[in-house]
Amino acid sequence: MADQSGLTRRSFLQVSATAGGGLLAAWYLPLLSPPAQAAAAAQQQAFQPNAFVRITADNWTTVIVAPAELGQGTMTAPPMLVAEELDADWNLVRFEQAPPTLPYSNPRIVTQLTAGSFVIVSRYQQQREAGAAVRDMLVQAAARQWNVSPATLQTRNSTVIDPVSGRSATYGSLAAAAAVLPPLLPKLKDPKDFTIIGQPKARLDGAQKANGSTQYGIDVYLPGMLTALIARPPRFGGRVVSYDASAAMALPGVVEVHQIPGGVAVVGTDFWAAKQGRAALKVKWDLSTAENITSADLYTSYGKLMAFPGTVRRYDGDVALARATAAQSLQADYSFPYLAHAPMEPLNVVIDYSPGNCEIWCGTQWPDADRLAASTVLGVPADLIKFHTMLSGGGFGRRGSVDNDFILDAAHVAKAVRGKVKVMWTREDDITGGHYRPAAVCRLTATLDQAGKLSSFTGRVAAQSVAYGALPELAVKVLGIDIRATEGLENMPYAVPNVEVDVHTVTNQVKVLWMRSVANSFNIFALETFVDELAQAAGQDPYQFRRGLLRNNARLLGVLDAAAQAAGWTTPPAAGVSRGIAALAGYGSYIAQVVEASVSGGQLGVLRGVSAVDCGIAVNPDLVKAQIESGIVFGLSSALMGAITLQDGVVQQSNFHDYPVLRMHQAPQTETVIVNSGESPGGVGELGVPCVAPALANALYGLTGKRVRSLPMSNQSLSLS
């Protein structure tokens, strides 16, 4: 079994040791944050041999989940990994969100960032080992009680069984005895023996999310808590010169106004008071050095860069030679707008900065970084801040802010208020607040030789970097989060002998951030629509053309074939309907998607989205399907209607009326086929996003005879019916 966590089995034991409980709990507990300590104290009867598993006398197993839940099923899949190796009764498994402490760091990047589709990739081995170690201790405890060899005992449904004598004992009854035993290095199951992994288990948080009882960050109410909204500059880079709070303070419920580095905070007794107060606030802004870009000009300036070489990311063979001997040359330029993540729960942070206490509640993808950022403002050491990572109402990258913007703003407000305050973002604050998917321009070129074979490929991208600029370059490299603007092109999967990919990293003051599928969200659109143009130039079917270029990529070929088969690619579609196909290898997984669409009088109908996915072992196939369904809707929202534009530096959109996203009647029928390669798990959170738009554009070509070279499609007189 490949070690997907990046930890050796030896290093797991070391982590276990520093994180270990029972007798080991003595070492473990000091690492817990104060609120978790309180929880642990309340659970004195509990057996918590490592950071991830707690078994109580009532025979329930609590899995302490380190990554953040943003909708992707984090509170279900990692507990399944633990329960599998523990042989826990799945009906007696519950979840708890971990605090932002070291044992819960992502083992690959040593910080608790939830991003990059890597929850399962990075935790698959670790969580199974955590479960197996605890099972082993429970078996040893039973063996001692019964005076038999541990090797003769079996485990099933949170029970240790002695098949010889017929005796059995629940894990809960063995917990106290097991707690004093040392964890050994247990053997993990052969995947053929899995009974939980691979099953379409219902989400552990499904019922609570259907009855409204889930508490998100925005739902935290503390006695005496105030609510703050921040007036921010109308253009990125603006600064407060002065403000007049008299009209705001005259309104009922407005209690304080404070200038902070990011703007001016209006503090009220509730949201409505703060909102009225902010509307009445008068701020004089210094915009002399603020961003003044206009989107159309941005595309022009990026487009000019396409004529010049950028920083080389990939250089194979000799493109110039291939060009000199080519039978055909193709070139296409693509442009992509800024996009807002627009998670349904607007950003919010609750801070209790009362004398003698410092406590934060926040739905975030990066709790340890956010806590550290808050500590620098509040002057409280990070490990003395009680930080509650809340379930998030969506994230898509926005809640993993590289400049910690929302937590820093909130910390400044709390420092001024010196009490309990909820710092809220309205939807307008969210849409205009930057941290966008970068705008980009791509130029792709390719040549076909005399035989119609693809002989060279080049890709050039101009975009802002989501990581550089916000973080020191060294940190970006150490953390492994250098999400490159050429992602998707530099690692493009097609067999071509001569390849060049380069990038122009552009800077301006519009804040950018990773958004679900990051640069794949634009580069795969360009690549996969361009490949269709190449297929046409070569006189080949787009599916067969891709097959010919993927002979050495069995897994991508596998999903391509599976998607074509499931969609009935070789059977002509109904009259007026067209199909398009696209494929992607990414996140340790493989996907191909076929989209069926129709156009009638400028009205576009996206009818059907068929996906074939090879994500290795699908820990929970239903959650995998849910993520692909989600990715399709997300990708279509961006491609069809998503655009943040600027005019003289001012963002032109503000809410869902002018930044629309897909609605129910616009969502296609979806079918997802899981191709089980039996390989180690890959990621799926972003996997469904990049291909759906190029597959749709390729389908549209069959209807309109026009290639889509800029997004969103709503700019090309195609609106969704």
Added chain:
Amino acid sequence: MDVIAVNGTQYQVDTSGGRPLLWVLRDQLHLTGTKYGCGLALCGACTVHVDGQPTRSCVFPASAAVGHQITTIEGIGQTTVGQKVQQAWAQQNVPQCGYCQSGQVMAAAALLSNNPQPSDTDIDNAMAGNICRCGTYVRIRQAIHSIAGN
């Protein structure tokens, strides 16, 4: 102070200043299942029932709720239809982040109360005002059909 009836209980609340019902439910009654998403009746996350009719509480003045029966996500499970919707949502693994689902459940419950066998078009019409950024639409449709026995 005004008195409003929420889930069968009378509450004294402050409806002054044009406060929308949403913020009375959340900030005063701490009935947090009803969500803020847009503030302009564009996303449906704040959907409650006013005398059984699905209503966007983010733009519905709390003062206008006086004398009417308000039902929120916290109360809808007391009705047969609401209970069925919530069960189907959990069984079909509908929620992802879950934030919009209170509004989706309220919209679906209102639809099924009036129309126990909705067609796809009926579902489209009833649910068009509720945005789900996680894209759970396919499952919402399946779940509604499963309740209708279609």
